[in-house]
Amino acid sequence: xxxxxxxxxxxxxxxxxxxxxxxxxxxxxxxxxxxxxxxxxxxxxxxxxxxxxxxxxxxxxxxxxxxxxxxxxxxxxxxxxxxxxxxxxxxxxxxxxxxxxxxxxxxxxxxxxxxxxxxxxxxxxxxxxxxxxxxxxxxxxxxxxxxxxxxxxxxxxxxxxxxxxxxxxxxxxxxxxxxxxxxxxxxxxxxxxxxxxxxxxxxxxxxxxxxxxxxxxxxxxxxxxxxxxxxxxxxxxxxxxxxxxxxxxxxxxxxxxxxxxxxxxxxxxxxxxxxxxxxxxxxxxxxxxxxxxxxxxxxxxxxxxxxxxxxxxxxxxxxxxxxxx
Amino acid sequence: xxxxxxxxxxxxxxxxxxxxxxxxxxxxxxxxxxxxxxxxxxxxxxxxxxxxxxxxxxxxxxxxxxxxxxxxxxxxxxxxxxxxxxxxxxxxxxxxxxxxxxxxxxxxxxxxxxxxxxxxxxxxxxxxxxxxxxxxxxxxxxxxxxxxxxxxxxxxxxxxxxxxxxxxxxxxxxxxxxxxxxxxxxxxxxxxxxxxxxxxxxxxxxxxxxxxxxxxxxxxxxxxxxxxxxxxxxxxxxxxxxxxxxxxxxxxxxxxxxxxxxxxxxxxxxxxxxxxxxxxxxxxxxxxxxxxxxxxxxxxxxxxxxxxxxxxxxxxxxxxxxxxxxxxxxxxxxxxxxxxxxxxxxxxxxxxxxxxxxxxxxxxxxxxxxxxxxxxxxxxxxxxxxxxxxxxxxxxxxxxxxxxxxxxxxxxxxxxxxxxxxxxxxxxxxx
Numbered sequence: 140x141x142x143x144x145x146x147x148x149x150x151x152x153x154x155x156x157x158x159x160x161x162x163x164x165x166x167x168x169x170x171x172x173x174x175x176x177x178x179x180x181x182x183x184x185x186x187x188x189x190x191x192x193x194x195x196x197x198x199x200x201x202x203x204x205x206x207x208x209x210x211x212x213x214x215x216x217x218x219x220x221x222x223x224x225x226x227x228x229x230x231x232x233x234x235x236x237x238x239x240x241x242x243x244x245x246x247x248x249x250x251x252x253x254x255x256x257x258x259x260x261x262x263x264x265x266x267x268x269x270x271x272x273x274x275x276x277x278x279x280x281x282x283x284x285x286x287x288x289x290x291x292x293x294x295x296x297x298x299x300x301x302x303x304x305x306x307x308x309x310x311x312x313x314x315x316x317x318x319x320x321x322x323x324x325x326x327x328x329x330x331x332x333x334x335x336x337x338x339x340x341x342x343x344x345x346x347x348x349x350x351x352x353x354x355x356x357x358x359x360x361x362x363x364x365x366x367x368x369x370x371x372x373x374x375x376x377x378x379x380x381x382x383x384x385x386x387x388x389x390x391x392x393x394x395x396x397x398x399x400x401x402x403x404x405x406x407x408x409x410x411x412x413x414x415x416x417x418x419x420x421x422x423x424x425x426x427x428x429x430x431x432x433x434x435x436x437x438x439x440x441x442x443x444x445x446x447x448x449x450x451x452x453x454x455x456x457x458x459x460x461x462x463x464x
Numbered sequence: 465x466x467x468x469x470x471x472x473x474x475x476x477x478x479x480x481x482x483x484x485x486x487x488x489x490x491x492x493x494x495x496x497x498x499x500x501x502x503x504x505x506x507x508x509x510x511x512x513x514x515x516x517x518x519x520x521x522x523x524x525x526x527x528x529x530x531x532x533x534x535x536x537x538x539x540x541x542x543x544x545x546x547x548x549x550x551x552x553x554x555x556x557x558x559x560x561x562x563x564x565x566x567x568x569x570x571x572x573x574x575x576x577x578x579x580x581x582x583x584x585x586x587x588x589x590x591x592x593x594x595x596x597x598x599x600x601x602x603x604x605x606x607x608x609x610x611x612x613x614x615x616x617x618x619x620x621x622x623x624x625x626x627x628x629x630x631x632x633x634x635x636x637x638x639x640x641x642x643x644x645x646x647x648x649x650x651x652x653x654x655x656x657x658x659x660x661x662x663x664x665x666x667x668x669x670x671x672x673x674x675x676x677x678x679x680x681x682x683x684x685x686x687x688x689x690x691x692x693x694x695x696x697x698x699x700x701x702x703x704x705x706x707x708x709x710x711x712x713x714x715x716x717x718x719x720x721x722x723x724x725x726x727x728x729x730x731x732x733x734x735x736x737x738x739x740x741x742x743x744x745x746x747x748x749x750x751x752x753x754x755x756x757x758x759x760x761x762x763x764x765x766x767x768x769x770x771x772x773x774x775x776x777x778x779x780x781x782x783x784x785x786x787x788x789x790x791x792x793x794x795x796x797x798x799x800x801x802x803x804x805x806x807x808x809x810x811x812x813x814x815x816x817x818x819x820x821x822x823x824x825x826x827x828x829x830x831x832x833x834x835x836x837x838x839x840x841x842x843x844x845x846x847x848x849x850x851x852x853x854x855x856x857x858x859x860x861x862x863x864x865x866x867x868x869x870x871x872x873x874x875x876x877x878x879x880x881x882x883x884x885x886x887x888x889x890x891x892x893x894x895x
Contacts, residue, residue, distance in 0.1 A: 243784065243787065243788060244788065244789060245787050245788075263789065265789030265790065265791050265792055266672055266673035266674050266743070266789070266790060266791065267672065267673075267674075267742070267743030267789055267790045267791075268789040270742055270743055271743060271787075271788075271789055285673070286673050286789070286791065287673030287674075287675075288672060288673030289673070323673060326671070326673060349670035350665050350666055350667070350669075350670055350676065350678070351666050351667035351670060352670065354667045355671075
């Protein structure tokens with residue numbers, strides 16, 4: 140093994156106070172726990188930029204990626220995170236295997252549980268699926284997105300990207316824009332960013348806002364220009380195509396006109412504003428390529444890089460909890 | 465029913481919803497009917513060969529009449545059979561059940577009505593009355609054989625959980641049913657506003673990422689139903705009103721003299737949306753559990769009589785239909801065996817008077833359907849429940865009689881233990 144990257148010297152000797160066996164919601168972490176994970180992830184960022192990227196913190200551990208919904212980005216991010224920590228990684232896509240034929244989520248869980256994985260990373264189209272799975276298995280479950288509920292590692296990687304760009308999260312004004320109604324990314328981000336002291340705004344047409352959204356502790360805007368005025372971070376959400384053709388918004392061109400992010404709207408944000416997007420982007424629908432590809436303002440590539448580091452931190456902390464169990 | 469020896473219930477607390485009497489008394493049963501009632505704890509001149517039951521002050525009331533019970537027979541017997549439902553009813557002090565027509569085949573013509581009545585006769589535990597479908601195949605398009613089903617023994621018509629969307633079809637169903645003096649029950653829910661919904665629309669469901677049904681969806685459909693009931697002069701039963709919005713509409717229509725009655729399920733009187741907690745599918749119901757404000761309003765509406773009837777909304781679903789992600793899980797909860805103790809909670813908490821509570825599950829539903837039940841006077845059928853209303857019970861879903869165990873009351877502490885259930889003078893449950 141090579142020398143660990145800066146900040147990782149003491150990883151082996153430390154125990155991480157990960158509160159639960161599973162990581163289902165951004166709300167599972169308190170402020171200190173979240174900051175500790177971000178610090179740990181910072182070290183992994185440095186490691187990942189070295190030629191020799193491998194550690195043995197998860198040596199002997201088995202990580203299973205269980206993706207009922209396809210996501211190349213998130214799945215490969217978890218896969219790399221596991222491999223760089225020395226775990227054996229297995230990818231399962233139940234939709235394309237015999238497992239999908241009439242077998243319920245619980246059956247799948249029981250089957251996989253019998254194979255003795257240590258960490259189960261799950262993505263599913265139904266809200267609450269990760270929580271349901273966690274009740275039925277002996278290993279640690281990481282929620283990699285459950286329906287319209289949460290995507291907590293996305294929130295952590297977003298927070299890490301912001302902290303590295305601004306040096307802090309506290310008192311940053313973050314405008315989360317677009318389809319908040321269907322977004323698990325928005326839900327996890329609102330919870331985590333508020334926990335870390337950011338001033339969160341939600342921006343979008345009323346048809347894409349959850350009911351009682353005014354009770355989320357975030358200021359709500361239905362005019363994009365007002366919503367991003369003075370914002371330090373503009374976080375765009377993905378709008379699925381089937382929701383744009385008359386069902387929730389009239390058309391893609393109308394959506395882009397009022398809620399798409401372009402230079403003109405962005406000019407109202409704070410000087411030094413950074414733009415984020417969880418990907419994959421619908422260019423010309425929610426975000427103009429001109430903005431997305433401008434490396435001086437876009438953090439979108441950073442987010443992908445931070446994704447691997449944050450997931451390494453989460454897996455390390457959960458595995459340390461298993462080691463000490 | 466076969467002849468049984470006479471029975472004397474002595475030292476009982478009689479609760480008679482017809483007369484409003486709640487006090488000490490004795491009741492003599494002979495030849496399947498109530499032979500005599502006295503309002504004293506002891507009885508002079510007991511007949512010969514009588515079986516004497518010392519009630520020790522326990523409540524003796526008419527057996528419960530449950531207007532909304534699903535079984536799986538015919539078509540889905542692993543969920544529940546007529547026999548297992550009848551046994552669950554007997555265990556819960558329910559002596560008459562109305563089984564819903566959403567079976568396979570659907571009860572939309574007289575031969576299926578007849579099948580259920582014959583099966584029930586063979587089982588012989590509690591009285592089973594079929595409800596017929598309002599429209600063929602519950603599809604909301606063509607009227608079912610309402611008159612022939614009525615003749616065969618169907619006690620009302622309903623499309624159960626599927627609203628009749630087409631207003632013209634609904635008008636004709638109401639209008640036609642009126643000609644046969646047949647009650648039409650309808651679940652008010654706008655199908656477009658509730659499409660895909662898994663919970664009550666609001667802050668809680670939004671945080672869980674669950675698609676929600678707004679309470680207004682109930683009011684929208686209910687207002688239409690009430691307008692059509694007014695137009696046709698038909699008798700309408702609002703099936704499971706669940707929210708303040710629905711109660712407001714109901715009140716206006718009743719004040720206006722529309723021939724409308726309403727039921728509430730015991731679940732909506734007991735739980736609210738927060739009971740879903742961490743995606744617990746036993747609390748996934750249709751209509752969904754609403755807010756605590758809605759629940760409180762339902763209790764008040766029951767106390768003042770705006771809600772006429774309480775139902776168990778017994779809906780057995782096996783584990784494989786419930787142990788799923790919340791949005792995929794089947795809605796519904798079993799309730800026959802827990803209806804009475806859950807209902808008694810409202811009396812123990814002094815929210816609704818005991819006699820009024822019992823009336824909402826006995827006399828009122830019986831009157832609504834024209835059944836001779838729900839009273840404790842000489843000559844009435846001896847359908848009775850003897851219940852120790854103060855006895856603490858902890859509900860254990862695995863030990864309930866139903867074939868399906870999807871009880872939201874699992875683990876709950878209630879008060880009220882059924883000591884004996886009698887149907888037509890015959891003891892059908894006595895643990």
